[in-house]
Amino acid sequence: MRIVPAIILAVAIILAPILWYVFPILVPMEENFEGPAIDSGARIEIEMLSQQIEHLNNKIDRMASELSQVQIGGVTLLQDYDDAADSFGYDSSTPNEIIDAYAQVVLIAERDKVNDGLxxxxxxxxxxxFGLPREDLNNDCQSMTNERLKSKLVLEEVGPVRVRMLKPAVESLRDVFDNIQRTDPDLYARINTAGSLCVRFIRGSTTSASAHAYGLAVDLNIDGVLDTLGDGKTQLGLTILADFFRQEGWVWGAAWGREDSMHFEVSRNKLEEWLDQGLL
Known part of the structure; x- marks a missing residue:
């Protein structure tokens, strides 16, 4: 008897869009800040859930196709699935809002603690x-003349970006991007760079060289959109990247007094490890 499975399929189609809207209500967002503050691990779990929901939507589409061929008393049970779904306000063609939110600007939660342990x-x-990367530093980007550092300098394609940095830093950066690509390929595809090597003074200083000057730092962003320096906010995608960089021993500029969340640089911990290994 085909009536029972037909009814089950119909109920599944009706409940799916309802669950789609009820889930966000049952799992409310954090409200400790004026804007959203995203936990990277939680966002990745939500992303995985999103993919499961998408898989469910595909199953529903297949069931709807079967229902359209089921007849009861000579009447087709479901003639137009799209019209039925629209009646509940569900649109299977809606873009994935989680993926599209990577460039969304959010507050940085507890940014003074993002580099704990480094x-x-x-x-x-x-x-x-190492000495200075060159003796006649100024505020403009120049070439590196320090022979010890210059001999370790490489220009390479690393994951989604091209960088000029010290070789151990490039290899470490490659590990970071490999981990991101395996875990979150959608985010990986949207990573862009705003620069790496720049042999100059730190902005506002006439004595200290920037980590960029040593080939130990890189500036990253999502979709080529530059971050606003010092506003305590950043792109959601960068909050996720920061977890991967911290795991590899890189410091995030979001923790600084004048927040610079595009900036990632090798920590002293990592440098001392490379020095002990004779890599620098």
């Missing part, structure tokens, strides 16, 4: 360890 490689440490 030490910053301060300009004094870099100078004592």
């Amino acid at each position: 030490q910053l490689a301060r300009p004094s440490f870099l100078r004592e360890t």
Whole structure:
């Protein structure tokens, strides 16, 4: 008897769009900030759930196709699935809002703690360890003349970007991007760079060289959209990237007094590890 499975399929189609809208109500967003503050691990779990929902939608479409061929008393049970779904306000062609939100600007939650466990490689440490990247530094980007550093400098395609940095930093950056690509390929595809090597003073200083000057830093963004310096906010995608960089031993500029969330640089912890291994 085909009536029972037909009824089950019809109920599944009716409940799916209702669950689609009820789920966000049952799982409310955090409200500790004026704007959203995204936990990276939670967002990745939501992304996986989103993909499961998409898979369910495909199943519903197939069931609807079967229902359209079921007749009861000579009448087709479901003649137009799209019209039925629209009656509940459901649109299977709606873009994935989670994926599209990577470039959304959000507040940075507890940004003073984002580098916990890592030490910053301060300009004094870099100078004592390597010397200046060149003697006649100014505020403009110039070439590197320090022979020890210059011999380790490489220009390579690393994941989605092209960078000029010290070789150990490039290899470490490659590990970061490999992990991101495996975990979140949608985010990986939208990573862009605003620069890496730039041999100059730190902005506002006439004595200290930037980590960019040593080939140990890179600026990243999502979709080529630059972050506003010092506003305490950043793109959602960068909050996710930060977890991967911290795991690899990189410091995130979001923690600084004048927040610079596009900036990622190798920590002192990582540098000392490379020095012990004779890589620098």
